[in-house]
Amino acid sequence: MRLQPLELRLPRGSGSLCAQVEQALAAYGRPLRWAITGVESPPGHSDAVATGTPTGTPTGTPIGVATLLIEAVVIADGPALSAAPSGAAARSA
């Protein structure tokens, strides 16, 4: 057992924020402590929606969708974090 600190960037989906965050964290381990520490609006939001140009958005993030910045600690088994599963850009904090 080890504690793995994480910083995630998660495109905001519809529905429960708690469920979205905990599902994203579950890919790395069992969430122990987490918080949304920032919310990034899509850059040039109104322009991006009008022109369909996905400039400046993280890879795979739908146009006009905010990005949640999450800081967390999960309880993990096995070796330390190396690669992030798809759907949530992560770095080991």
Next chain:
Amino acid sequence: MTASPLPTVLVVPTGIGCAIGGYAGDALPAARLLAAASGCLITHPNVMNGAALYWRDPRIHYVEGWGLDRFAAGALALRPVRCQRVGLLLDAGIEEELRLRHLQVADGCRATLGLEIGPVLSTDEPLEVALELGRSGASWGRLGRPDALLRAGERLREAGATAIAVVARFPEDPESEALAAYRGGSGVDALAGAEAVISHLLCDHLGIPCAHAPALSPLPLTPALDPRAAGEELGTTFLPCVLVGLSRAPDLVPWPAPVAPMAAASADPVLLRPEAIGAVVAPAGALGGAAVLACAERGVPVIAVANPCVLQVTAEALGLKVLPAASYAEAAGLLLALREGIAPAALQRPLAALAAR
């Protein structure tokens, strides 16, 4: 006051530099006011812990952050108790003189306050606490030997402790600019993130009330000490407030109960059920925590108080509907309104007329 209590969750996240609550229990006056307004306040150690300073209020329930998150999510109920037997868990990395100080504090709490404390155990390895800052500026931390923490906690529970006060040796840099800023009333509490990880881990593993006090060497006197930080520099440890808080911390009861919840509630009338939460109060820029979001998603009114911090996670950013309050005094007024069944909108102007659909 004739209205029944309105159970209210108060969250002041630790380690994000809140103007109120980011120091040594300096959110206590706000907690006392909100407890008077609501009749029943559930809050976490960061709000109540003033190191050598503390306040006992039967309307305030001391619940560690992990437990608070689970209570807000509906996974735990709280059972008030008359007295917990508080085991003391000391990090093997604490030097002998500082260890003796902590034992004497515990003895003082037994002799002078009548607290039930013991047994005392040490971890079999130093815990190796490390401090970190997240990108947001919030305080986080690491634990090198979480296994040693959990082994010691298990032994204490098996030895009869019903709550655990853990004291871990923290790294210190008395010359750091960050510490000087904190003592002067700015910046974040650099210890807070690691403290939360320690107590969360212990609560998660053992399912009993736990709280943490850092072991640090005393700091030299400074004339530039901010009043909000003063509580931490009155004594040689941060332990008294933790022992007092834990001595009456409610038991954590898995919920829903294995039997039908209503049957469990009627069989245990003092049980504080998560369905009874009537409001949650949190800083307006820090609404992204698990407890606040869980309450909001269950339709519990969120009172967002202007309390500047390093975060900007607002109701607008998250798409939450909240009751804004310019101060904790205003938040108390809103709680009273909710408790008395008065629509908060009726207290605001202008008041738009109803429109028939």
